[in-house]
Amino acid sequence: MGEIKVTNLAKFYSLMLLYEGPKHGYDLIKTVGEKTGKKFSPGQVYPFLAKLEEHNYIKIKSEGEREKKVYVLTPEGKKFCEKMLHRFSELVELAIEPNLSKCAHCACEVYKGGYKEKIKEKEMVFCCSHCAASFKNSRHSH
Ligand SMILES: [Zn+2]
Incomplete structure (x- = not known):
């Protein structure tokens, strides 16, 4: 069996x-x-x-x-x-x-798409526009 x-x-x-x-x-x-x-x-x-x-x-x-x-x-x-x-x-x-990428701000996994924004000539992937904004804010404050 x-x-x-x-x-x-x-x-x-x-x-x-x-x-x-x-x-x-x-x-x-x-x-x-x-x-x-x-x-x-x-x-x-x-x-x-x-x-x-x-x-x-x-x-x-x-x-x-x-x-x-x-x-x-x-x-x-x-x-x-x-x-x-x-x-x-x-x-x-x-x-x-292979379709997964990570949000550059909160590091959550983004399945296809997500939110992309060019920051300093580099395309970054975020899960949402809020994360993109936070990412930029935290950069400015440093
Ligand atoms: Zn995020």
Whole structure:
């Protein structure tokens, strides 16, 4: 039994939705479809759920008259999701890192744009015009 590989968005979203709370299989497929803008057939999602169950990451409960199946994450499943989220956020950070610059005044990270001003022939990046003003003020007072 190897580690579960989350190889596509449908699987990733399925996990994240289960992380929010217990879900019916049908709701899961529908919501994943809405989030990714693609249609998923139960045949694409249920084998993944079955695998999660094999690994003891989810439990299946039956509910109501028609015995609707509800998928619930186990504590192990929650840990798995957190690991996934962590990995994913690292990827996102890597992707946006080159676009980050720091405000020359307060040093907060500025993602794309921000406020630019030429000071002594040098283009400086600030998060906002207020920071630019403070920066200039502090220079004058020295
Ligand atoms: Zn700033």
